[in-house]
Amino acid sequence: MPLEARLGYLLKHAQQRLTRASAEALAPFGVDGHELAVLAVLAAEYPLSQVEVAGRLGVDRTTMVALVDGLEDHGLVERRRSPQDRRKNIVELTAAGHDCLRQAELARRETERRFLAPLGEEAGAALVRALRVLVVGVREGEE
């Protein structure tokens, strides 16, 4: 069996290509894929502490520290202590963070669209559905 037919090889290289394309597309906005995901989680739910964001993203809290550091350095989020539980840092999107999220999300979606374009509309959607079944374990609409 040739190397390029192995599922492991295909998944790895597909992921690497998309990661590279995303990095290029997101570079103008000063964020990478992980940072954009943090912004998206923060926009979807409020208030969230660092561990809560980490939980949503499936990374651990030590990784989240550096992630929030970077976003705060760029003025996209702000930390503030929760008055209810002073152990917690509530992470909050700034106005610049909202702007960045909106623009970078558009760029990310366009990158995914271009990435899947060689498949055509139908096969592209089928690929995403199939991956969802494998990873999340459910079919469209379920859960």
Next chain:
Amino acid sequence: MPLEARLGYLLKHAQQRLTRASAEALAPFGVDGHELAVLAVLAAEYPLSQVEVAGRLGVDRTTMVALVDGLEDHGLVERRRSPQDRRKNIVELTAAGHDCLRQAELARRETERRFLAPLGEEAGAALVRALRVLVVGVREGEE
């Protein structure tokens, strides 16, 4: 857009799951996915030097050194100097290497089959075809 619908997330986690499953399946044979790929390349073509194997696999020659070291330690391959070009190490499968390849390949295929099983036969094949188009850039049979 929820996190679990992002193509990047899906590809990354699909790859991680398959990697874990493969590692478990291959462990009894004393090789990992990379090492098995080396054995497969060596079985398909002869003679091959270290750089030639590296080229087939898309890794660089410094990575190949450690890979061949490990395989040689386990008695699965042997290095010998090429008489035609004494700079080159011809890497050769031993009898144990052939055995290991045969058995581990069966285990790897079975692992892929189980991994894709939730999709059903047709959708599983469609997934592999789609990934091939995205990664290799060709459709079934072309190239």
Next chain:
DNA sequence: TATTGTTATACTCTATAACTATA
């Protein structure tokens, strides 16, 4: 005693540079 944020540490992967021996 458990949790949150943080830092430090270690371990894997990978990329680069440099050395040797050969051509």
Next chain:
DNA sequence: TATAGTTATAGAGTATAACAATA
């Protein structure tokens, strides 16, 4: 001079352990 194998080094990414503040 260029190539093959090797080694050493450095960088990203990630996992673990420990500590201070707080509950």
